[in-house]
Amino acid sequence: MPKPIVAIVGRPNVGKSTLFNKLARKRISIVEDVPGVTRDRIYTDAEWQKHKFTMVDTGGLDPDSDDIFFQNMMNQAMFAMETADVILFVADVKTGITSADAKVADILRRTKKPVVLAVNKVDDMVKSRDEAYEFYSLGLGDPIPISAGQLLGLGDLLDEICKHFPSGEEDDDNEVIKVAIAGKPNVGKSSLLNRILGEERSIVSPIPGTTRDAVDGFFEINGQMYQFVDTAGIRKKSKIKENIERYSIIRALAAVERCDVCLILIDAVEGISEQDSKIAGFAHDRGKGAIVITNKWDAIEKDNDTMKKHRADIDRELGFMQYAPKMFISAKTGQRVENIYSTIYAVAQNSTMRIPTGVLNDTLIEAMSITPPPADRGRAPKVYYATQVSVKPPTFVLFVNDSELMHYSYLRFLENQLRSAFGFMGTPIRILMRNRE
Numbered sequence: 001m002p003k004p005i006v007a008i009v010g011r012p013n014v015g016k017s018t019l020f021n022k023l024a025r026k027r028i029s030i031v032e033d034v035p036g037v038t039r040d041r042i043y044t045d046a047e048w049q050k051h052k053f054t055m056v057d058t059g060g061l062d063p064d065s066d067d068i069f070f071q072n073m074m075n076q077a078m079f080a081m082e083t084a085d086v087i088l089f090v091a092d093v094k095t096g097i098t099s100a101d102a103k104v105a106d107i108l109r110r111t112k113k114p115v116v117l118a119v120n121k122v123d124d125m126v127k128s129r130d131e132a133y134e135f136y137s138l139g140l141g142d143p144i145p146i147s148a149g150q151l152l153g154l155g156d157l158l159d160e161i162c163k164h165f166p167s168g169e170e171d172d173d174n175e176v177i178k179v180a181i182a183g184k185p186n187v188g189k190s191s192l193l194n195r196i197l198g199e200e201r202s203i204v205s206p207i208p209g210t211t212r213d214a215v216d217g218f219f220e221i222n223g224q225m226y227q228f229v230d231t232a233g234i235r236k237k238s239k240i241k242e243n244i245e246r247y248s249i250i251r252a253l254a255a256v257e258r259c260d261v262c263l264i265l266i267d268a269v270e271g272i273s274e275q276d277s278k279i280a281g282f283a284h285d286r287g288k289g290a291i292v293i294t295n296k297w298d299a300i301e302k303d304n305d306t307m308k309k310h311r312a313d314i315d316r317e318l319g320f321m322q323y324a325p326k327m328f329i330s331a332k333t334g335q336r337v338e339n340i341y342s343t344i345y346a347v348a349q350n351s352t353m354r355i356p357t358g359v360l361n362d363t364l365i366e367a368m369s370i371t372p373p374p375a376d377r378g379r380a381p382k383v384y385y386a387t388q389v390s391v392k393p394p395t396f397v398l399f400v401n402d403s404e405l406m407h408y409s410y411l412r413f414l415e416n417q418l419r420s421a422f423g424f425m426g427t428p429i430r431i432l433m434r435n436r437e
Helices: 016-027 068-083 099-111 129-138 154-163 189-199 243-258 274-285 306-317 339-351 357-370 408-422
Strands: 005-010 029-032 043-048 051-057 086-092 115-120 176-182 203-207 215-221 224-230 261-267 289-295 326-328 383-390 395-400 430-435
Touching (some): 005 016, 005 068, 005 099, 016 043, 016 115, 016 154, 051 154, 068 099, 176 339, 189 261, 189 289, 243 274, 261 339, 289 306, 289 339, 357 383
Parallel strands (some): 005 051, 005 086, 176 261, 395 430
Antiparallel strands (some): 029 043, 043 051, 215 224
16 A cells, blocks of 8 residues: 655744644654655655654645746646545644735635644644634644644644545455656656557556556456556756656656556666666665666667676666566567566466465575574574465575574675565565564
């Protein structure tokens, strides 16, 4: 289940950014800041009461203004609201309800999205609380009085936000393989999606998204349903000049996060870049199945060693993703595109593979008997037993005498042994350690 997205909107100077920063740094347990794709802190991953979500900060909304700057921020906020699961509308108790608040509230009602109304700057919950209740007239439900600056009422606010998150149940979750197509701009993502959806006759329904949003296409082959997501191109943060593109990147990263398999597209002409490595790293860190696809293979001059050299470049630059299969295609001509389907299916199956505990322990015991774990400061680490605790990605827990004695290089050795025994092509593996009491 992907992390829900919470968009924070409201007029200028009502305290949206203050609230964003307080929620991100003071009140709730932050998991991590999403690796920077913008100079500004536009969004962050957060956690509250075991609910993980992504917060998105937006510019101030002023529907009455003709200023092109405010109109641009209005467009940004509208895009953020379209991609959000919950909208947090922030108002100011000290200014009361303005005409701009009323117009924004009207916009929010038309989105058909869950809206939580926070009335900020209620610094005295006794004196100012009644003033917050006038915001009932906006028709957005119960106003929640808060003070972002003094950290008042934020727990109640977060509880209300989390009530509106989508449930973890998805009807087609076990039937549809979700595939994200990610990469730099102009690498051929849309061309690949069009090639997949345009030539086959078993398309169920292409669903267009909003401008610069991810576009989903449903596709069936050999009885298996796939959902392909064409994401916006992910650029370096220094090259993100349009604010609207920043929200496209948020949506692209969200698409990667909700997918089962990520197709990482590389431009054969330009070769693999630092940004390609960052995109692959994002998919790897999120535990997604991955296939590294070099596109525009028809556009380069080749000899007998060309593919071998490109494979070596990928192995060198994406050393952390040795498990990912590598393909060389041309979305323009259709060269080798038909091979993608079976590879996606295999990677998806591997990411959900479960190894019986007995078989798992037999495999690890045999590996450790051949190559025992090295001792550290005179003490040898001992592995008592292992078990698989989850999938997507396959995650294993080793119960040991002292986790600090186990060197990461030996864990890498054990991972290689698991891959040698069971395959796991295309999926990362997580190996955790627990001290046995």
